[in-house]
Structure formats: C-alpha cells, structure tokens
Amino acid sequence: xxxxxxxxxxxxxAVLLAGWALWVRSGDAxxxxxxxxxxxxxxxxxxxxxxxxxxxxxxxxxxxVTLRTKAxxxxxGARLTLGGGMPGHGHGLPTQPQQKGDGVGxxxxxxGFKFSMAGHWVIDIVIDAPxxxxxxxxxxxx
Amino acid sequence: MMWxxxxxxxxxxxxxxxxxxxxxxxxxxxxxxxxxxxxxxxDLASRLVINSxxxxxxDPSNRVYDDPKAAxxxxxxxxxxxxxxxxxxxxxxxxxxxxxFQDGLPLGQGIGTANRRTMPLEGVAWNAWFFWDGRKDSxxxxxxxxxxxxxxxxxNRVRLxxxxxETYADDYRAVFGAFPDLSGLPEDGAPTGDAATRRNWExxxxxxxxxxxxxxxxxxxxxxxxxxxxxxxxxxxxxxxxATFGAMEGxxxxxxxxxxxxxxxxxxxxxxxxxxxxxxxxxxxxxxTGVPPVAGLPPDNGRLDAIALVEADPFNCLGPYSxxxxxxxxxxxxxxxxxxxxxxxxxxxxxxxxxxxxxxMHAGQFGTLEEVVRHYNAAPKAAVGxxxxxxxxxxxxxxxxxxxxxxxx
Numbered sequence: 001x002x003x004x005x006x007x008x009x010x011x012x013x014a015v016l017l018a019g020w021a022l023w024v025r026s027g028d029a030x031x032x033x034x035x036x037x038x039x040x041x042x043x044x045x046x047x048x049x050x051x052x053x054x055x056x057x058x059x060x061x062x063x064x065v066t067l068r069t070k071a072x073x074x075x076x077g078a079r080l081t082l083g084g085g086m087p088g089h090g091h092g093l094p095t096q097p098q099q100k101g102d103g104v105g106x107x108x109x110x111x112g113f114k115f116s117m118a119g120h121w122v123i124d125i126v127i128d129a130p131x132x133x134x135x136x137x138x139x140x141x142x
Numbered sequence: 143m144m145w146x147x148x149x150x151x152x153x154x155x156x157x158x159x160x161x162x163x164x165x166x167x168x169x170x171x172x173x174x175x176x177x178x179x180x181x182x183x184x185d186l187a188s189r190l191v192i193n194s195x196x197x198x199x200x201d202p203s204n205r206v207y208d209d210p211k212a213a214x215x216x217x218x219x220x221x222x223x224x225x226x227x228x229x230x231x232x233x234x235x236x237x238x239x240x241x242x243f244q245d246g247l248p249l250g251q252g253i254g255t256a257n258r259r260t261m262p263l264e265g266v267a268w269n270a271w272f273f274w275d276g277r278k279d280s281x282x283x284x285x286x287x288x289x290x291x292x293x294x295x296x297x298n299r300v301r302l303x304x305x306x307x308e309t310y311a312d313d314y315r316a317v318f319g320a321f322p323d324l325s326g327l328p329e330d331g332a333p334t335g336d337a338a339t340r341r342n343w344e345x346x347x348x349x350x351x352x353x354x355x356x357x358x359x360x361x362x363x364x365x366x367x368x369x370x371x372x373x374x375x376x377x378x379x380x381x382x383x384x385a386t387f388g389a390m391e392g393x394x395x396x397x398x399x400x401x402x403x404x405x406x407x408x409x410x411x412x413x414x415x416x417x418x419x420x421x422x423x424x425x426x427x428x429x430x431t432g433v434p435p436v437a438g439l440p441p442d443n444g445r446l447d448a449i450a451l452v453e454a455d456p457f458n459c460l461g462p463y464s465x466x467x468x469x470x471x472x473x474x475x476x477x478x479x480x481x482x483x484x485x486x487x488x489x490x491x492x493x494x495x496x497x498x499x500x501x502x503m504h505a506g507q508f509g510t511l512e513e514v515v516r517h518y519n520a521a522p523k524a525a526v527g528x529x530x531x532x533x534x535x536x537x538x539x540x541x542x543x544x545x546x547x548x549x550x551x
Contacts, residue, residue, distance in 0.1 A: 058420070060472045085483075089416055090530040092483045094427045095476040112476030116425045117416065118186060 031120060031139035039134035044068065044075060044127060046136045057115045057142055063097075065108045069131060074106025078129035082110060084122045084137075115142050183409035186419060188387035192380045192494075195421040198267035198370050203464040203471070204282045204363045206317055207370060215313045216368030219361060225289060225305065227296035228253050233288065233365065236260040242495045243372060248436075248506025254293030257439050259506045262499060265422045265492055267370040270473045274488045274504040276428060277448035279474050280464075281369055282362035283457040289361070290332055298339050299358040300331030306357060318360050322353035355456065359463035374422060374494040378550050379405075397550060404547025407540055412518070414544075417490045423551070428487035432522050432529030436505045443526065444504070445487040449479055485527030497549045511548045515541050 036047040044067055051062035067075040080099045085092035097112040115121055121140045127133065179187065206212035219225065223232040231252045237243040243263035250256035258274050266272075272284035288294035289302060306314055307324060314321065327350065331342035343351070378396040382405075385393035397405065408414045417425050428445040435442065452474070457463050459471035478484070488504045502508045508517060519541060521531035536544065 058425075060476070090528070090532075091427075091429060092478070092480055094425075094478055095473075096478050096480075097476060112472065114472075114476070116427045117419050118189075119416065 031122075031141070033139055033141055035138065037136055037138065038070075039127060039136040041132070041134045042070065043132050043134040044129070044136070045070065045072065046125065046127070048123065048125075048138055051109065057118065060095075060112065060114050063110045063113050065099075065103075065110055065125060067103060067106050067108065067127065067129070074103075075129050075131065076103045076106060078103055078108070078127055080108055080110070081126040081128070082113075083124040083126070086117075086119055086121055088120055115140075118142060179406055180410060183406060183415075184387065186415045187405055187409040188383060189420055190379065190415075190423060191383040191388065192374060192376050192421045193384065193388075195265075195268070195374070198373075201267075201280055201282070201366070203280050203459045203466040204366055205465040206360075206363050207282075207367055209317060209367055212317045212364045212367035213371055214368075215310070215317050216364035216366065218310070218313070219365050220368055224309070225295055225297060225302060226253060231295055233285070236294075237263050242499050244499050246499060246501075248501050250294065252288065252291070252294035253296045256291070256293050257442065258504050259501070261491065262495070263369055263372045265374040265494065266372060267366075268422055268426070269489075270426055271428075271452075271489060273448070275444045275448035276489055277451040278455070278457075279452055279459050279471075280457075281366035282359065283455065285362040285365040285369070286358060286457055290334060292335070298330050298332035298335050299354055300327050300342065301329060302361060303327070303354050303357045304329070306361060314357075314360070317364060322356055323349070324353055324357070326350065327354065352462075355463055359457055362457070374492065377494065379547075398546070400543050400546045401550045403540075404543035404545070404550075407536065407544045408547055411540070412534055412536065412544055414518070418493050423493035424490040426490065428484065428489050429530050430485065430487045430524050430527045431518070431531050432524040433488070433503045433507055433517070434522075435525050436507060439505060441526075442505070443486055444484070445489075446481055446484040446527075449477065449484065453477070482528075486524055487527070493548065493551050496551050512541070512545050515544050515548070 035049060036045070038044070039046055046068075047066040049064050049066075051064050055061060065080060067078055067080075069075055082097040082099070083093065093113075094116045095112050095114045097110050100109040100111050119142065121142055123138045123140065125136050125138075127135065201207045220233040220237075223230055223235065225232065236245045236250050236252065237260065238245055243266075244260045245251065248259060250258065250260040261274065267281060269281070270276075270279070272278040272281060273287070278284040278287060289297055290299065303324060304327060307321060311321070327346070328342040330339045331346060331354070332339050333343050334340070346354070381393040381396040382402075385396070408418075417427075417429055419425055430444070452458055455461065459466050459474050464471070496502075497511065500509055500511070502511070502514050508514045515536070518531060519534045519536045521529065521533045523529060
C-alpha cells in the first residue's frame with residue numbers, strides 16, 4: 001500500500017513538474033526572433049539584416065531585405081512598405097524607413113531605420129510584387 | 143525582496159532540473175549587488191552612467207558648430223538682452239545657468255507668457271529635435287525661434303541683423319567672414335509679426351531677403367556653438383552606477399537603500415527606463431503620456447502639428463541656409479508622419495537634474511515629482527490621441543522609493 005502511495009506521489013509530482021516545465025517553456029518562448037521567414041500567405045521567403053556590422057541602436061542604420069519566391073528565385077521590382085514599432089510600449093517606429101532601388105538580385109536596401117531605445121521591436125513589411133501582395137513581420141530584441 | 147529572490151532561485155533550480163534555460167529577465171545579475179536587479183534592469187540601469195555619453199554629435203548643417211570663436215560669440219549673443227523688442231529679455235533670462243538653464247516656471251516668461259514650459263539646455267546638443275514638439279531639427283534653427291516669437295524676444299530678423307552689424311561686426315566677420323550686402327534695409331522686417339513688419343519684408347528684393355536670412359541663420363549658428371558646450375553634470379547616481387556595474391569600487395553608498403530600490407523600480411517595474419534611457423535619460427522621441435491639457439491655454443497637439451512646421455521651415459536641414467551636404471539630414475528625410483502616433487506627443491525630457499526644476503511636463507502641469515510618479519502609476523486616458531501608459535500598480539513604498547531616486551538624479 002505504502003509502495004503504491006509512494007509511486008502515486010512520485011508520479012503526481014512528475015506530472016506536476018512536467019506540466020510546470022511546459023508552462024515555463026511556453027512562458028519563456030517569447031517572440032520568434034528569426035531574421036528569415038515565410039510571408040503570411042506563403043508567397044515569399046523574406047530575410048532581413050543590418051546592411052553593415054556592427055549594428056548600432058539610436059543612430060541611422062541601413063538594413064537589407066532579401067526577397068525570394070517560394071521556389072527560391074530572387075524577386076525584383078517589388079514595392080516594400082515598412083512599418084512597425086514597440087508593441088510593449090504602444091508606439092510605432094520613430095522614423096519612416098524607405099526602400100531604395102528596385103531590389104537587384106532580390107536584395108532591397110532600406111534607408112532610415114533608427115531604433116531609439118533598447119527592447120522588443122517589430123518590423124512590418126508589406127510586399128507588393130508581381131506574384132501578389134503579402135505581409136511579413138519580424139521581431140527584434142535590440 | 144527576499145521572498146522574490148528565493149522564488150527566482152527556486153525557479154532557476156527547477157528549470158535547470160528540467161533542462162530548460164531560464165529567461166534572462168528572471169536571472170539575478172551574477173556579479174551585481176545585493177539589490178535584486180534583474181539582468182535586463184541591470185543592463186539598462188548600467189547604461190544610465192554619464193561616462194557613456196561621449197562627445198556631442200556633429201551638426202553638418204552648422205559649419206561653425208565646433209569653432210571656439212563661434213562659441214564665444216554665441217555666448218555673448220545668448221546673454222544680450224538688447225536683442226529683444228524691449229531690451230529686457232535674453233536667452234539667459236529663461237535659460238538660467240544656476241538651475242539647469244531653465245526658469246522654474248510653469249510657462250516661459252519673455253516679454254509675454256509662452257504656452258509651454260522652458261526646456262533645460264544641459265545636454266541639449268545630443269537632441270535630434272528641438273522644442274517640446276520637435277518643430278526644429280537643429281540647435282541653430284531652434285535658437286532663431288524665440289528671437290521672433292512675439293511673447294519671447296519679440297524682435298524681427300531685419301532689426302536683429304542690423305543690430306548685429308552695428309554691435310558685433312568684428313565678432314561676426316571673425317567667425318563667418320564678410321557680411322553680405324545689407325544695404326537699404328528698413329528698421330524692421332520679417333515674414334511674421336505685425337502688419338508693418340510683414341509689409342516691409344514683402345517689399346524687399348529676393349537678394350535682400352536672402353542676405354538677411356543668411357545673417358539671421360548665422361546668429362543661430364553662433365548661439366548653437368555656445369549651447370553645444372552645455373553638458374549634464376555627474377551626480378551621485380553616476381558614482382553608484384560605476385561602483386555597482388563598472389570597475390570603480392567604494393561608491394555604492396552614494397545612494398541610500400531607498401534610492402537603490404527606486405532605481406530598481408525605475409529600470410524594472412516602473413518602466414521609466416523605456417523612454418528615460420541612456421546617459422541623458424531620454425530617448426529623444428515623442429510620446430503621448432496622457433498629460434492633461436491646461437485650462438485657458440490653446441489646444442496643443444504637440445508633435446502632430448510640428449511636422450508641417452519643420453518641413454516648411456526655410457531654416458531646416460534641407461533648406462538654403464543649412465550647411466549640410468547632400469545625402470545628410472536623415473531625421474528630416476525619414477520623418478515619421480503617422481498621425482496616430484503623434485497626436486499630443488511631446489518630447490521625452492532628460493531627467494538629469496530633474497529635482498532642481500519643478501514644475502514638470504510641457505506646461506508645468508505637475509508641481510512635484512510625486513505628482514508625476516502618481517500620474518504614471520495611474521496612467522489616465524489621454525485627452526487627445528492615445529496614451530502609451532499602462533497602470534504600473536506601484537504601492538506607496540514603491541512610489542516613495544521612485545521619488546527618492548528621482549530626487550537623486
């Protein structure tokens with residue numbers, strides 16, 4: 001009897017710990033900080049990166065957006081509209097970044113990013129290209 | 143505090159046992175003090191230290207910004223009350239050196255009463271935008287505004303340029319070279335002001351207007367060269383931060399236990415550091431924090447109404463009186479125009495020396511730092527636009543600690 005109670009207790013504790021661990025894992029997951037994603041409707045593979053290293057906050061820093069089809073072909077001639085902000089603070093981007101050029105080789109230079117503070121930022125990109133309109137959002141922890 | 147640290151330690155142990163990594167935000171700073179800072183809060187707090195401020199940034203739109211002769215000339219202009227319509231008001235009348243280059247009044251007092259509070263000038267050269275609403279994009283262009291504002295200096299650019307030629311000709315030439323042709327000017331003239339002043343301005347030739355504007359802009363450029371030298375001072379907080387998060391030892395007692403608790407709230411639960419960050423304790427941007435309007439003052443939309451003003455300003459970075467090379471002026475070229483974010487948004491002020499300069503907010507709405515903290519704790523809705531604040535749920539002890547910290551800045 002005592003053995004069965006002990007086993008039940010150990011099992012119960014194990015279940016509780018497993019559940020707690022899952023809860024912690026989900027709580028710790030946070031935003032997906034991947035810099036390469038598939039757009040919402042699945043039309044494009046999109047990657048973002050600072051145009052140069054090291055990246056600096058609080059000053060203007062250019063970024064590159066690389067746009068490819070689902071099949072991996074570079075997408076040229078797209079119009080990108082940039083937005084975003086800090087969801088935790090309820091404010092948008094302090095500047096209005098702009099696309100420069102037509103994305104030769106699928107790489108679009110973006111001027112005018114200036115992240116004014118540390119924390120969780122979101123970059124929204126609305127893509128308008130011959131294959132269709134789509135959207136992608138990136139989370140950054142800066 | 144102890145129960146929380148115990149809970150964090152227990153959580154870390156259990157997480158380790160489960161093979162998961164704890165969120166860095168829940169880890170106690172390993173080499174930190176016994177002050178309970180989370181890693182994120184410690185990281186943010188450590189960046190407040192004044193030593194990380196560095197040199198004031200360049201301003202390519204002002205060719206004399208780092209010229210010592212221009213700074214000396216600008217200092218003289220800054221203190222010269224003859225540049226006002228009544229001969230009684232100078233820049234220094236409202237920007238008083240002994241109290242952080244501001245005046246301690248709810249609303250600025252020139253030859254009349256302004257609609258907003260005088261901003262402090264220490265560290266002003268690190269700003270990208272000027273005035274509470276950022277309607278100016280350089281320090282030199284900002285300096286021109288009060289000179290023609292009817293309730294500040296109340297003068298006009300033709301009168302000022304003539305005064306400069308009569309009073310400061312040698313100083314001007316030493317910094318800027320020869321005057322342009324200023325012959326045939328009336329006593330007064332400007333695109334704003336009373337009807338006679340505007341009529342005189344309209345009667346000038348394009349060349350005359352350009353010459354006047356050039357010298358008028360140079361007045362601002364000299365004043366800016368002086369103001370660039372006004373830097374924030376080291377405080378007890380800096381000694382504490384260097385002792386706690388840096389290599390310096392033996393100065394942790396610079397802050398009391400209550401002030402340290404206030405710093406933890408400032409960088410953590412209070413979220414003050416979200417905007418009041420870095421060595422100047424400001425992000426330099428504009429936020430709607432639900433600060434109430436002042437009865438009797440005209441409606442004030444803050445940043446929203448400043449966008450058109452700065453874009454139309456002939457003295458902006460892209461204008462004909464700017465010295466900036468092509469391809470610069472990023473702040474103006476990438477200006478955020480989204481009206482949703484800008485209604486009744488005002489610039490985050492630096493908090494350095496904040497205890498020395500009540501009242502607070504853009505029109506002196508709050509008389510004490512405690513009122514300010516209670517406003518942020520309650521997070522009321524904005525009268526116009528949307529406040530970014532969320533209630534903080536600070537208890538009385540936490541409010542007291544946060545106020546104590548602010549008093550130490």
